Amino acid sequence: MTQSVMPLSFYNKPGLVVYVTCGDPDLATTREIVLAAIEAGADVIELGVPFSDPVADGPVIQRASERALKRGTTLAQVLALAAEVREQAQSTGLIVFSYLNPILRMGMEKFCIVARHAGVDGALVIDLPVEESAGYVQAMRAHDLAPVFLAAPTSPDERLKRIAQASRGFVYALSRTGVTGARQQLAQDAKKLVRRLRRVTRLPIAVGFGISTPKQFAEVGEFADAVVVGSAIVETIEHNQGREAAAVTEFVRNLSAFGC
């Protein structure tokens, strides 16, 4: 059993994790959006690093990544953004959400040093499963960073155990198979997966992928410690050009108002 040793905590029940693709529409706006989301009640922010080949993402985040990359957004810039956010928000969890290659290119050790220095709490590397993560986990822990791993409905119990053991901070449970993106209905997969995870870890469990409405938020919040909202936020940003931060504030307030 692993205990959270990191300053990642969910003050709300359920906690809210907000994902944004950094650099969409530009980094200055991302900073405003993130601060607005925190103000509106987000417990943890996932700072998405845009990648040219986002195989785990649906069309909404693909489009956001393309826009961010057109502006030349890099991992180094995302980490600099994290430092700025950290100055403004001391108690919010900051997680870097990235594909592996930008991190490899920067260098694992350098990534950890810069991330720690920026006040980042942890990272989730979407295409790095536990099997390949020995060096990463070691470097992350050496720098007091929480490696967060994904658990999928298709993961057998054996794998869930390893995922829980390698994770710090929280475990990110995927609500269903598939790529990121909003869904009308949530599968029963999520509840079952959370139940299976509870048997192997005491870490908080955040459920993500496909959650976009206050109703879904409340539903998932009944069995998960936290709920991740990604594509719905990114879509809100996409549809509210010029008033992105205000729109995200409304969206987040609306989301959690339902459950209370």
Add this chain to the structure above:
Amino acid sequence: MAMFPRTTVKVKIPTLREERARVGHPRSNSSPRSKIPAGEPGRFGVYGGRYVPETLMAALEELEREYEKAKRDRKFQKRLEELLRTYAGRPTPLFFARRLTQKLGGARIYLKREDLLHTGAHKINNCLGQGLLVERMGKRRVIAETGAGQHGVATATVCALLGFECVVYMGTEDMRRQELNVFRMRLLGAEVRGVESGSRTLKDAINEAMRDWVTNVRTTHYLLGSVLGAHPYPTMVRDFHRVIGHEARAQILKAENKLPAAVIACVGGGSNSIGIFYEFIKDKKVRLVGVEAGGRGEALGDHAARFRGGLPGVLQGTFSYVLQDAAGQIANTHSVSAGLDYPSIGPEHAALRDAGRAEYVPASDAEALEATTFLARTEGIIPALESAHAVAEMLKRAPTMKKSDVVIANISGRGDKDIGILRENLKLDRNIERLSH
């Protein structure tokens, strides 16, 4: 020979140690626990591995188990051999190119005729193998990516043969330039889904296939067409293509009573090349030459020569050389040949190259087009534009070799699918000129 001047490449290629220090490969850590034991499944030296979202891990594990079982299953092997023989048309001939040999005035040139296989390329070897595995796993839906369309056609063919539902992802740029193959796939009952993202080529088709797989993994098999992707694909796909080199080695020994001085093959992902190389790896004196797409220039984005400007990185499940920018974003590539137009290379090639066992050279678009015409008019064989890259290198290399030497070039596919591109580029409709005498 003046007609095919050897291009000299001046880019300094960093050593692996330098590169690993730079990219901070997760396994380059000094802790003894993270040291890679030799021969770890799915690893070729430091390359390979399994870098995919967690959702796919169970399916990859299942595939690996099934493949290991099938390898030892005599009935499976027998059925595959029979299909390769009676359906695909194996063994393929090893043809002595007499006129080409005379013209180039150097080594004796042999062509391995994978272009004569059913569906027109080597790809059918792997599709039959994986198709039989799908049957074993009890899945009914197959997805695939395709660049030139050859793998898509081979997949659609095997799905028709075995009665599977088939969806092929193809970049819209490739659909445009390989129109004929799009129609063939549809004729065979496959659904072709155009991919609009990125450069709309092979890489983007793989992204979309992976998204489909991650969504439908419980019912669907991803029939990956090259020695790319997460373990077990690079090993399994290689094994299904080993038959090429196995035949070629026996055939050349029979014909010449000696081993070739060099074996030449084009390398996109690297399936036909690893297929013909593999049996010769132990024959240390046989030079193994992979030919990458040199495209239209040396700048990033103008070619697909991963060993000329690529750096170790992770793309689409595997750790290998990748064309990328300073921030780790994957670069766009260019090649006249859709099948070579890909920013990464099979991990086993990366290991062979680092070990010095195989060498990799580029051939440009122009050289490949010229080689196509040259081979067509000298031997009456129209190679696929992919294979024409291997021919281009052979045209440069054979004249420099001894007359007693033997060289084999792998004609991995036939050029029928490229007629549109050849027409656009060669302008033969109006002006029929003779390149050869």
